[in-house]
Amino acid sequence: MNGLRLAIVNWRDPWHPAAGGAERYAWEVARRLALEGAGVRYVTSRARGQQRRDRVDGVDVVRLGGRFTVYPLVLLWTLLRRRSFDAVIDCQNGIPFFTPWVLPRRVPVFCVIHHVHDAQFGLYFPRWMAWVGRLLEGPVSRWAYRRHAFVCVSPSTLNAVRERLGWKGSAYVVPNGATVSKQGPGAVDVPRGDPDLVCVTRLVPHKRLSHLLDLAEHLRGRYPGLRLHVVGDGPEASWLAAQIEGRGLGEVVVAHGFVPEETKAALVARADLHLSTSQGEGWGLSVIEAAALGVATVAYDVDGLRDAVRDGATGWLVGPGEDLAGAVERALEERADPVRRREVAAACREWAGMFGWAGTAGRWARLITAAVATGSAASEDHRAHIVRRYGDDRPRVAEGPDRDLLLADRVGGRPPVLREATPLERLLGRTWAAADPPPEIEAEIEAAAGGAGTGAAGGAGV
Structure with a gap:
């Protein structure tokens, strides 16, 4: 990455x-x-009180416009500097x-998609504006990025794309990492009593906070000492507070709002379960951060969360019916x-230990440097x-x-050996590290190896 000029727009x-x-x-x-070593400019919107220009951790931060005006202003800013970049990461938030x-x-341009927003536009905007949003997210995006590539943060997001x-072009998977404050063993070794539940979430409509309140009403009869901690802030905060009071859940549901990372980690670490009621995610960062503290998640079987939660192993998915x-x-x-x-x-x-930000950035570095070298983010x-x-005794996932x-780099005159990666291997960016993988993962790897052809390199399966 040394010397490469990169713009990240978000x-x-x-x-x-x-x-x-x-x-x-x-x-x-x-x-x-x-x-x-890359020269990185992070171009984004500006909230009230934020500086227009900043430099943090070696990154030049440029803030332009507000919620909607940021889009034309970023385009104008990029146009005026169109020859100043070797690659661009263009983040799609709707x-x-x-x-x-x-x-x-x-x-080369990589369009990052965390999750498909089509069903969510109607939760936030009038019908006509939701229609415009779906038009821009779908047909217009397909045309604009047709010579470039999408990057998704999970296999289910890739499937949704x-x-x-209707995206038929190049699309790759580069997942989130995780950073967690150090905490003790939490509730794992604490004698069982009435449950302590936690939900770390932004307070926005598609997180379906009403499901949490319904759950609290249902469980408090069975568990008189039940506590449900809601950690996070957002536009639904006042609605949540009013609902807690109106339903008489003040002794059961605790809305903490925004808290420092250490406080958040402590609340999660002592919980019996972490909950997610979202109608869909790109991945589920809070799920992995809870898992790193040894706390399993109960979530709906929806995009993103079905990737972050290994049902029956690291949590439980709410099944059909x-x-x-x-x-x-x-x-x-x-x-x-x-x-x-x-x-x-x-x-x-x-x-959780399989996901780290260093690994995420490393996968991005390989994609970017290769795209600059080949002149395109796309691949056939x-x-x-x-x-x-x-x-090389250390095979890795590449796309x-x-x-x-x-494949073009023949070491000792020999082509690389390859097989198609399983969805899990694609997510992890590597083969399963453990000597004895779980049965469902072992079966997935064996199925991929058994059906592997010679691949683009003309070699045998790994």
Whole structure:
């Protein structure tokens, strides 16, 4: 990355009052690529009181416009500097910035998609504006980025991009990392009593906070000492407070609002379960952060969350015909067994340990440098592969221009050996590290290896 000029455009920065996981993702990538020697400009909107120009962790931060005016202003800013960048990461938060319209064709653009917003536009905007949003997210985006590539943060987001947005071009997977404050073993070794539940979330409509309140009403009769901690802030905060009071849940549901990272980690670490009631996510960063503390999550079986939660191993997914209360009661019953409780906590920590921001940035660095070298973010082969070069004992997952460059580099005159990666391997960016992988993962790897052809390199399966 040394010397490469990179622009990362995102709706907000991590210090914006409404920042969430998408901002965390963009900023972690930006600052880590800057540490690798890239010249990075992070271009975003400006909240009241924020400086227009800043420099943080080696990244030049440029703030332009507000919630909607940031889009045309970023396009104008990029147009005036169109020859100043070697590559661009264009983050789509509902709609992207359409930077290919103003950049030279030779500049590779990666459009980052955390999750497909089609169903969510109607929750936030009038019908006509929701229609415009879906038009921009779908047909207009397909045309604008047709010579470039999408980057998704999870396999289910990739599937949604293909199925719901109709994207047929190049699309890769680069997941979130996780950073967690150090805490003790939490509730894992605490004798069982009435449950302590926690939900870390932004207070916005698509997180479906009413489901949490319904759950509290259902469980408080069975568990008189039940506590449900809601951690996070957002436009629904006043609604949540009014609902807690109106439903008489003041002794059960505790709305903490925004809290420092250490306080948040302490609340999660002591909980019996973490909950997510969202109707869909790109990934589920709070799920992985809870898992790192040994705390399993109960969530709906929806995009993103079905990737972040390994059902029955690191949490429980609310299945078809099942309600949230039923899944939570099922999870609490399993946790009543001390052996099962420790087993789930260990699986959670192992799973969370596979995701780190350094790994996320490393995958981005390989994609970007390869795209700059080949002159395009796109690739004719949209699959991910396990690639092992001659003399290399450490095969890895590669896709897009990164894989294309590896296949062209014949060490000792020999082509690399490869097979198509499984969805899990694509998510992790590597093969399963443990000597004895869980049965469902072992079966997935064996199925991929058994069906592997010679691949683009003409070699045998790994």
